[in-house]
Amino acid sequence: MTSSAPDRAERERRRRAAERLGDLMPSTTSDETDEGWGERGTTSRDDEYLRDVPPHHG
Template sequence: MTSSEPDRAERERRRKAAEMLGDLLPATTTDETDEGWNEQGGTSRDEEYLRDVPPHHG
């Protein structure tokens, strides 16, 4: 067994794993987008305060 055989086997194992699993991590997470942050233009200041109420204040 030569020193390149384990490297070749490891590359093949990783290629198969990537083919089966695909991208596990998205390129952009939801924290980096406005999605889910209820971003709307032109809302009143009262609506903004109501939207930002902490969960324990119900």
């Protein structure tokens, strides 16, 4: 089965674009990690209370 000229041209265009732009999407997004979700290894109850203080008590 042979490829038509437009198919080859499109593949070449995509190859050049990928070569210039690189991988634009990270393999793992920030939504897929625990980073930033407040998971801490060791927390005390005092730390939890201090984080939950209302702004007007700051």
